[in-house]
Amino acid sequence: MATHFLLRRGGTLALAIAMSVISLSAQTATVTHVIDRGETIETIAEKYGVTPQAIIDLNPAAAQFVYVGMELTIPAAPEAQNRNVPVVSREGAAMQDAHVQAQNAVEYNVPSSSVSTSGAVSGVAEEVTPNSFCHYGAAYHTSFEHFDLGTYGVTGSVYSPGGWGGNLFLGGSWGLTDPAVFSFEVGPSFCYAFSFSPNVALATDLNFCGSFMWVDEAVVKTSSPSKYGNHYYPAKDYVTTESKQHFGWGIVLQPTLVLKFGGFMPMAGLRIWGQDEKDINGKSKFKFHVGLALGICFNA
Numbered sequence: 001m002a003t004h005f006l007l008r009r010g011g012t013l014a015l016a017i018a019m020s021v022i023s024l025s026a027q028t029a030t031v032t033h034v035i036d037r038g039e040t041i042e043t044i045a046e047k048y049g050v051t052p053q054a055i056i057d058l059n060p061a062a063a064q065f066v067y068v069g070m071e072l073t074i075p076a077a078p079e080a081q082n083r084n085v086p087v088v089s090r091e092g093a094a095m096q097d098a099h100v101q102a103q104n105a106v107e108y109n110v111p112s113s114s115v116s117t118s119g120a121v122s123g124v125a126e127e128v129t130p131n132s133f134c135h136y137g138a139a140y141h142t143s144f145e146h147f148d149l150g151t152y153g154v155t156g157s158v159y160s161p162g163g164w165g166g167n168l169f170l171g172g173s174w175g176l177t178d179p180a181v182f183s184f185e186v187g188p189s190f191c192y193a194f195s196f197s198p199n200v201a202l203a204t205d206l207n208f209c210g211s212f213m214w215v216d217e218a219v220v221k222t223s224s225p226s227k228y229g230n231h232y233y234p235a236k237d238y239v240t241t242e243s244k245q246h247f248g249w250g251i252v253l254q255p256t257l258v259l260k261f262g263g264f265m266p267m268a269g270l271r272i273w274g275q276d277e278k279d280i281n282g283k284s285k286f287k288f289h290v291g292l293a294l295g296i297c298f299n300a
Contacts, residue, residue: 032072148176157203185205189206207252211275220237254293
């Protein structure tokens with residue numbers, strides 16, 4: 001009788017311990033999720049069949065904000081298990097992270113070699129190589145000496161997945177200078193997204209620039225001899241001004257800081273350029289200038 005009692009008590013105790021282990025295992029089972037573009041705590045919770053509060057309980061920082069590439073610890077739920085949501089291993093998380101980096105590269109054309117790949121995720125960047133990218137908008141170019149006498153116009157850039165590309169600017173100074181100047185810039189460019197933030201990039205342009213304008217030049221002319229009555233007037237030199245067409249060419253180096261807010265991209269750059277110019281005497285001189293480039297662009 002005593003033996004039967006002890007066996008029954010022992011079986012009950014073993015069953016209780018087994019249930020506790022199972023319960024504890026169920027409570028501590030988690031999956032790792034790397035946030036992708038467009039996801040929120042609510043959409044992630046719905047995907048895994050848990051409540052948003054359950055995710056926040058395991059990830060207190062997510063209560064303030066979330067960002068692309070952020071890793072969240074998700075409590076496992078029967079609904080999620082029934083949908084075969086996989087537990088993301090360290091290698092899997094790294095692959096997702098590489099995928100997110102490659103997606104960020106689409107925004108600023110980071111070279112695919114800069115996307116972190118190692119071990120099991122080697123070659124992920126090549127599998128998700130971003131497409132070419134372009135943007136367009138308006139820009140204002142000016143020098144520090146005459147900030148209000150610059151040129152404004154339209155600008156656009158096209159980049160390859162490797163970050164290399166080209167840009168074009170067409171503009172003028174209508175209403176700002178007299179006579180007005182018509183200008184253009186074209187050349188190669190390279191765009192690089194900083195690793196500390198997917199919304200900050202640096203574009204560097206090296207452009208050939210040209211300007212077309214009418215320049216007032218001093219011209220020496222000779223009057224014709226004349227006679228009025230008994231007075232004779234010999235030929236005489238005099239100076240006057242004439243408006244002549246002038247094309248000036250030059251080279252521009254322009255590093256530009258680019259900020260991205262969705263499809264809206266404000267830009268600010270430093271311009272260093274040398275250009276062929278003519279003075280009032282018609283003499284051509286190559287002058288250097290330093291100034292600013294300000295612009296607002298949009299994703300094409």
